[in-house]
Amino acid sequence: MKKIGILGSTGSIGTQTLEIVRSNGDLQVTALAAGSNVREMERQIREFSPLYAVMWAPESADELKKKVADTGTKVLQGMDGLLKIAVMEQMDVLVTAIVGMIGIRPTIAAIQAGKTIALANKETLVTAGHIIMPLAAEKKVSILPVDSEHSAIFQSMHGENKDRVRKILLTASGGPFRGKKREELLDITVEDALRHPNWSMGRKITVDSSTLVNKGLEVIEAKWLFGVEPEDIQVVVHPQSIIHSMVEYADGGIMAQLGMPDMKLPIQYALFYPDRRPMEGKRVDFYQLSSMTFEKPDTETFRGLSMAYDAVAKGGSMPTVYNAANEKAVALFLERKIRFLEIYDLIQGAMEQHKVIQNPSVEEILETEAAVYEYIDASRRV
Ligand code: NAD
Ligand code: MG
Numbered sequence: 001m002k003k004i005g006i007l008g009s010t011g012s013i014g015t016q017t018l019e020i021v022r023s024n025g026d027l028q029v030t031a032l033a034a035g036s037n038v039r040e041m042e043r044q045i046r047e048f049s050p051l052y053a054v055m056w057a058p059e060s061a062d063e064l065k066k067k068v069a070d071t072g073t074k075v076l077q078g079m080d081g082l083l084k085i086a087v088m089e090q091m092d093v094l095v096t097a098i099v100g101m102i103g104i105r106p107t108i109a110a111i112q113a114g115k116t117i118a119l120a121n122k123e124t125l126v127t128a129g130h131i132i133m134p135l136a137a138e139k140k141v142s143i144l145p146v147d148s149e150h151s152a153i154f155q156s157m158h159g160e161n162k163d164r165v166r167k168i169l170l171t172a173s174g175g176p177f178r179g180k181k182r183e184e185l186l187d188i189t190v191e192d193a194l195r196h197p198n199w200s201m202g203r204k205i206t207v208d209s210s211t212l213v214n215k216g217l218e219v220i221e222a223k224w225l226f227g228v229e230p231e232d233i234q235v236v237v238h239p240q241s242i243i244h245s246m247v248e249y250a251d252g253g254i255m256a257q258l259g260m261p262d263m264k265l266p267i268q269y270a271l272f273y274p275d276r277r278p279m280e281g282k283r284v285d286f287y288q289l290s291s292m293t294f295e296k297p298d299t300e301t302f303r304g305l306s307m308a309y310d311a312v313a314k315g316g317s318m319p320t321v322y323n324a325a326n327e328k329a330v331a332l333f334l335e336r337k338i339r340f341l342e343i344y345d346l347i348q349g350a351m352e353q354h355k356v357i358q359n360p361s362v363e364e365i366l367e368t369e370a371a372v373y374e375y376i377d378a379s380r381r382v
Helices: 012-023 037-048 058-067 076-087 101-112 121-136 146-154 203-211 213-226 264-272 301-316 316-334 342-353 362-381
Strands: 003-005 027-034 051-056 074-077 093-096 116-119 143-147 165-172 231-237 243-249 256-260
Touching: 003 076, 012 037, 012 051, 012 093, 012 264, 027 037, 027 076, 037 051, 037 058, 051 058, 051 076, 051 213, 051 256, 058 074, 058 076, 074 076, 074 116, 076 101, 093 101, 093 264, 101 116, 101 121, 101 316, 101 362, 116 121, 116 146, 121 143, 121 165, 121 213, 121 316, 121 362, 143 146, 143 264, 146 213, 146 243, 146 256, 146 264, 165 213, 203 213, 203 316, 203 342, 213 301, 213 316, 301 316, 301 342, 316 342, 316 362, 342 362
Parallel strands: 003 027, 003 093, 027 051, 051 074, 093 116, 116 143, 165 231
Antiparallel strands: 165 243, 243 256
């Protein structure tokens, strides 16, 4: 029985992970964590009987405690709770499906305790990859990618000589606004941005997909996961989302992973790697598909991608600024306090005023995040 913990169990990746637990008899859920969705967490506790359940919000933890007093599950709260389950003895694999930089400390704690990481929480690697990857190597811990593109790259490198990788071809659907120009993006609403053509995901990553910030974060994530330079990562827009990414080798050969756009495949692959368990679901039908198309991304309109290359080139704490400013800007956009294109302006402004800290510690990363939030708040007050 493989024992798993899930950070972010009530979200898009979290609930799909639990679907995989349901359809495979040999996974045991020992810990769950979520932000504030008490009702869903109670349901999950009654179905999966974890040893621990963590709620971020204190009032949610109190409410949950009362609701599940008749079960054997212990309720914990906040960062202390996340750190406690990250290192618990009765867990082999931690699925990091939390959204945002809140995942950094629990992920580091889990690696220190020797847990395998199934990583969905890309913000963690973007900001703290320079700490996480060497630590994982030192502790001989596997970081198995859950993000579909990175899972595809990982699968395309299986059994290959890593020194012969020439470049990574990171595919992108282009999002709901592909083909639009700046003038057409002025009046984009929250509803427009949440209408992704191929993938159903959490709200933040769906907005990130529409700005191409998600692809920017994924370039940085790929740099850390696979040890490649950003200039060797080429983003290719592929609107059908059938090829999930590719790797080109020194001889010109290209390996790709294809499949329907369904996150359950990469999640399950990470949970059972190197096995490929059977999975129900729609299959790619090449007679129906008939064509796959490819384009260059429009980085002038969708500045999220070019700003990521810029952030990673500046290095140190700059990817944290890129990520934190985006987290804050997307939250403001979802609250309808700023317009769509202002997301880019806020990221750019935050990056321009930042003095890079080389090799930032976890504390410095979190201080940088706080400073960026403050900067954006202050710039909106004037
Ligand atoms: P989501 O918004 O659907 O779910 C987020 C989960 O995190 C929820 O369970 C929420 O309760 C929990 N959470 C939020 N703040 C928390 C806190 N402070 N403490 C504890 N729990 C907290 O998000 P998602 O779409 O599932 O994405 C999760 C992560 O996976 C993100 O980093 C995203 O970039 C990445 N990812 C998602 C997908 C996808 O298809 N959804 C694909 C690739 C990568
Ligand atoms: Mg992805």
